[in-house]
Each structure stands twice: as C-alpha cells, then as structure tokens.
Amino acid sequence: MPAIKSLEELKRVREEALAKKQLKATPGNVQVIVAMGTCGIAAGARDTMKSVLNFIEAENLSGVTVTQTGCMGMCEQEPIIQVVMGDQPKVTYGKVNAEVAAQIMKQHVQGGSPLKDHVLPI
C-alpha cells in the first residue's frame, strides 16, 4: 500500500474500499459479522466464531465472508452475530452460542429464513 498523500487520495481509497464492500453486498454473497469485544469474547464469541467457520468448511460454502466488529452496546445479549444476505437488511442475533450459530448458518445462511427466536428487536 503506497502512502496516502492527500485528501483526494484518501477519498480514492475510500471509494475503492466502498466498492469492495458493495461487492460483498450483492445477491449470492453472505456476510457474517461476529461482535468480538471483550464482552462478546467473555460470553463465548470465540466458540461462536469457530462454529461459524467450521460450518462453512464442513458444508464447503462459498461466497460467505466472516468478519469481526467491536461491542455494539448490548453486552447483555452477547455473543451477538449479524447476518447480511446479499443486499438485504442486516439481521442481528443475540445470545448465539456455538449450537445456535450452527443453526443460524443452516437455516438462515443456507436456507434463507431467519431464526426468529434469536433475532434482536432492533
């Protein structure tokens, strides 16, 4: 990465990153975002993350990107994961342990229907 030399270049980097991001949000692509702040990790977000990754590997899924983020302010509901299916709105799940994560991957990511019991009303 060459150093950013001006505001214009910063804007260009932003456009490129945005384009990359939009590419992820196209039909057929899925983003799974795991909240990995200390609160999430303490509540077991690492196991959740592992479970998601294992599922992807076991089922040989393609087009799924798994990323992490920080605390969203709802520490009580951790571990939290968010699923974005293509260009559809974000679905946020609370209290997602490894088991629930696998279920979400199966029902929501593969099957296309959100797991109603764990959706956070936000």
Place this chain on the structure above:
Amino acid sequence: MKTKRAMILVSADSESIRLGANELLENLKEALDAYGLQDEVDIATIVDTGRSNILPIVVVYPEAAIYGPVKPGDARYLVEEHLYKGRIAEDLLAPPKELTGQIGSLRAHKGYNPAEQRIVLERAGRIDPENIEEAITHNGYEALGKTLAEMTPEQVIEVVEKSGLQGRGGAGFLTGRKWKFVRAAAGEKKYVICNADESEPGTFKDRIVLEGDPHVILEAMAIAGYAVGADEGYIYIRGEYGLAYRRLQHAIEQAEEYGVLGRNIFNTDFNFHIHLHAGAGAYVCGEETALIESIEGKRGVPRSRPPYPVTHGLWNKPTTVNNVETLANIPAIIRNGAEWYRSFGTPSSPGTKVYTIMGNVNFSGVIEVPMGITLREVINIYAKGMKPGSVLKLAQTGGSSGSIIPAALQDVPMDFESFRKAGVSLGSGALLICDQNTCIVDLVKVLLQFFRFESCGKCTPCRIGTQRAYEIVERISQGEGKISDLDTLINLAVEMERASNCGLGQTAAVPIRDMLKHFRTEVEAHIQTGTCPTGICEMMTKEVEPI
C-alpha cells in the same frame, strides 16, 4: 437517641422556600409529633433536585417515594398515609418527568438502542477494528487530512474551544483551553498523551472505543499533536486491556503503512509517532501526573502541582493528557464544526456522554446519549426499567470516585453544571443502579476497601485516611459502631479533601460524605440497634449478658 426507620427529605432551595417549604417542614414535624412518630422518622432538607416545576418536593425513604408539589396543608395527610398507615400517598406522587428535549430530538437509528446519538461510538460495533479500510469508508482520517490541508494549529484549537468539549475523564476541564496552554508553553518538544488507563470499577466506555474503533484515537491524537505542536504521542493503556492493546498496535502499524501516521503524514512535513505503554494495574496511574511518572519508568505516584503537565509534563516538557472519550470526539468536531457539536447536549455541557449501565436493571450495556438527560430517563428508557420487584434506591456514578446519587436526585439533568449545582459528580460515566436491597454501609465499605488498597501511599491523609475510614465503616457494618464514629468520619473526609496530594484521596472522601448526607438514618440504624435494615451486613454475634 433512638433508631430511625424512615427519613423525610424536603427540598429547601430558594424557589421551594418561596413556595412554602419552610412552613411545610414545620407542618411535617408537627404531624410527626401528632402521630407520635418523631422518634422513628428523621427529617432533613436537600437542595437542587432538578425538578423545578413541582416544588416543593418531599422524598420519603426507604421507599424513595417522590412527592411534589406538596403544599404545607398536605403535610398531615402525607404523614398519616405514608408514615402512619405505611402506604404510598399516590395522589401526591410527583408525575413522572416529561422527556427532556434532548431525547425528543434524537432519531432512532436502526441497529441501536431506543434512540441514541453516537459521536464517540459512531464506528465502534459497526466496523472491523482490524481493518483500516473499514474505518476509512466511515470517514476515518478525513478530519486529519482536512486539518493538515486547510487549517492552522490555531484554527484547530479555536474550533475545539468553540465546541465547548469538556474532558470526559471526570474533571470536565475544557479541552480547547488545555491545548491552548500546551501550544503557548515554551519549548520545542511537546507531547500528547491519551489516558486509556480506565480503572474505575464498572467503567468500560473507553474499552469499547479502543476495541471497536482504535483508529479514531490515532486520528485524534495526530490532530492534537498538530494543534499543540507535538510530534510524539503516548497511549497509556490499562494493563488488563490485552485485546485493546493488540488492536491498537495493529491499527498503528496499518496507519503507518497507509501514510496517515508516522513521517510526512498526508505528504506534509508533519510527523507524528504514537507509542503504546501498558500500565501494570495501579489505579492511581489514571491520575495524570502519576501516569506521566509511570511512562518515565518511575514509580507511579502523583507529582506535586503546580507546575502542571501543560508546562512541565512528560520529561518536563509541555504535555496534554486527554481521556479516550474526549479524544474520540475530536475528529467528528473537526469534520462537522463546533456549531454542529453544540447542537447536542446542554449549553454548558455540549456533546454526548457514553454511559455504562449495570446493576438491578433489565438491560445492562453501553449507551451514548446527549448530555443533560436524567437518570430517570436512562433507567426507564435505556435500561428498560428496574428489575421486577426492585425500586431505585441509589445510583453510583463514575466507578468508585463518582457520587452516590439518591433516588431523590434522579431528575437532575446529567451534565457537569447541573450536577455541580446538586452537589454530585458525573465521574467517568459508569452508572451502577442499586435497588432497595442495597445496604449503604456495605456499599461504602466496599468502596473504601478499594481506595484503601489503591492509595499509592505517598501522602499521609490519603494513606492513613482511607485505612481509618475503612476500619470505622467496617466496625459499623459489624454492629459495633458508635455514634461518635460519624463525626470522626466527617472529620476524616474534610482532612482528606483538604490535604490529599491528588484526586484519589480527595474523591475517597466523597462516598463518606454522600452516605452521611443522604442515608444517615440507615447508618444510625446499624449503630443503634446493631442490625442492618436491609439484612446485608453480617453482624458479629454478640454475647448475651447473663441476667
């Protein structure tokens, strides 16, 4: 002196007195006498309660029922209903306060709690903290670029000063003014320090920022460096924040790679390097001069002041020390201007505040809301109410060095000015919400235990004062206190406030004062009857004297 079972507080600010508070107080006393309750019920006055439209106010503990407006003629009825018959006089209860305009203007963002205004936490929880490009797509480093390309250091300071941003570490000093002092200080070499040694128990707002969005701190520190004329910065991070440390380290590497930190930032001749320095678990190192000593490799004890760090800070060079939350406001202020920032919060305390909520409430977590909303709103709206069966007794702000806020003050707008007027402090923004099963003596004992342990020992009032205060409160909690202990405690508090070298000893006196100011009845119950009204304190079994 007999044990009191209840306590009545009557508001006695000038407006209440104009509306008959003095007469009300007399009538209440008379009514207590008439029902023979004068030995069971304590009565005292309080000042600013934050509810100017329902004065005079009467608060009755332990239920913390807030009545208002109470006319002098209502006194007898109130005493009869609440204290004689023991039921709350519903028709006199104060109406729940209307929402402050602050909340009304908030747009409910999708994806957040009810309605929040996120400035500090704008990106935290939305972006991948380990990917600088995600930060850049959400306006990251735009403010730094703008600063270097279009603004002089004086202009940066002017914008920050105009925005009215106050330090969010607890003291509330104007950030713009601090930067001005450092810029004006003599010398070539200057430093920027980010105080990330967040050690107040229950406070974790800074951790959320550091873990969720480390780039905002790097950007803000570089802007601060440009403004005050520094080319080096330190982040003093709490030793326990391992994850935040690693993410910051990673963020610094990425930012240097992208040319937004390090040498020739944005191809200008401005250089700024950031070093990470982990603390080792000492609470006192959150105090700015102790923090500086610690970075210098010495033992973490506060320096005598003056001279202040703005002229003689790190290695005796002019230094600005800013809290994480304070710095996280800077890029947004530069991007959107001072006027925009002032549109949030109150005129005396603009902007937002991050609160961490915990305790006997239905929802604990982190919120960012404009300055000036009230505790009642925080509990009812964001914390989704008290747990079933719980009644608010008190809230503790800002970890251990904050104030104990009785339910009577839950309608005071939470901003620096209003809190100062009501005699409490905002602290660092941790809100520990406690219900009726909390024993005040037990709570203060725990707080003093913390201070006793964390006192660095440099100055006598703090070292000995916290120890003695703890011993006395512990004795009271074991049912072996004396009434004279309360005077001793007050004396200790006064001496600690006056003579301590730094904030630790001064704030250690606060819980003692708050306990005796708002909950004296409960403390006296421990002493007089040797029992704890809430049943929390374990009393020593006393030997029964043979008849």
